[in-house]
Amino acid sequence: MTPAEIAPKDRLIVALDLPSVDAAEAMIARLGDSVTFYKIGYQLAYAGGLPLIGKLADKGKKVFADLKMHDIGNTVTRGVESVARLGATFVTVHAYPQTMKGAVEGRGSASLKILAVTVLTSYNDDDLHAAGYRLSVSELVEARAQQAQVLGVDGLVSSPEEVGALRKIVGHQMSLVTPGIRPAGSATGDQKRIMTPGRAIAAGADYLVVGRPVVEAADPKALAEAIQAEIAQALGA
Numbered sequence: 001m002t003p004a005e006i007a008p009k010d011r012l013i014v015a016l017d018l019p020s021v022d023a024a025e026a027m028i029a030r031l032g033d034s035v036t037f038y039k040i041g042y043q044l045a046y047a048g049g050l051p052l053i054g055k056l057a058d059k060g061k062k063v064f065a066d067l068k069m070h071d072i073g074n075t076v077t078r079g080v081e082s083v084a085r086l087g088a089t090f091v092t093v094h095a096y097p098q099t100m101k102g103a104v105e106g107r108g109s110a111s112l113k114i115l116a117v118t119v120l121t122s123y124n125d126d127d128l129h130a131a132g133y134r135l136s137v138s139e140l141v142e143a144r145a146q147q148a149q150v151l152g153v154d155g156l157v158s159s160p161e162e163v164g165a166l167r168k169i170v171g172h173q174m175s176l177v178t179p180g181i182r183p184a185g186s187a188t189g190d191q192k193r194i195m196t197p198g199r200a201i202a203a204g205a206d207y208l209v210v211g212r213p214v215v216e217a218a219d220p221k222a223l224a225e226a227i228q229a230e231i232a233q234a235l236g237a
């Protein structure tokens with residue numbers, strides 16, 4: 001499927017940032033047929049949530065294993081081989097050359113797609129400098145995207161702010177997945193590089209990751225459907 005063929009509804013990835021499998025399953029039940037794509041990150045994975053990947057896949061849902069791997073190449077290769085057996089659609093690694101190379105090796109010919117996290121959406125230029133980097137956020141995101149493309153990575157995680165520049169670098173060969181999404185009026189929290197769903201899609205994002213605005217909403221299903229409607233409108237669908 002080309003990125004242009006992805007249905008508006010399937011472009012929303014809900015981050016199941018919840019404390020237990022029971023809480024995640026209750027959220028999945030509340031969201032029902034509305035949401036087709038979920039993300040499992042640290043909080044749920046370390047609370048016993050990894051088997052949910054297979055359970056959701058068996059129900060026809062897609063799962064993004066946001067494990068943000070970063071280790072010596074061999075360890076990343078073996079880790080990705082294990083994740084490929086869980087039935088996930090996407091897995092994240094940090095965008096360091098050895099890490100990305102190891103991940104692509106571990107994926108082999110499996111259907112799992114490797115996403116490289118360029119620069120976390122909670123970072124701005126000052127945060128990067130404090131961490132010892134000389135480059136700005138946009139410079140580092142673009143440099144890492146170029147390395148990821150050469151290494152055969154399948155997609156990139158960035159904020160929607162960088163999507164326009166990334167599209168020019170990687171074309172439509174790589175999926176562009178953007179957290180840092182905030183529907184109008186939502187609390188920003190710790191995110192620093194943010195955009196509304198409609199603007200992120202108009203900028204060229206393929207998938208939007210939304211956590212707290214949905215899972216903390218009084219009516220998560222209504223909020224998810226409102227985001228999907230905004231996505232459809234931005235696509236002219």
Ligand SMILES: O=c1ccn([C@@H]2O[C@H](COP(=O)(O)O)[C@@H](O)[C@H]2O)c(=O)[nH]1
Nearest residue numbers: 015041119120121179180209210211212
């Ligand atoms: O750069 C990144 C990479 C990953 N994330 C993850 O996305 C969700 C966003 O949650 P919100 O509650 O909508 O802020 C969360 O699971 C992060 O770990 C990211 O935000 N930025």
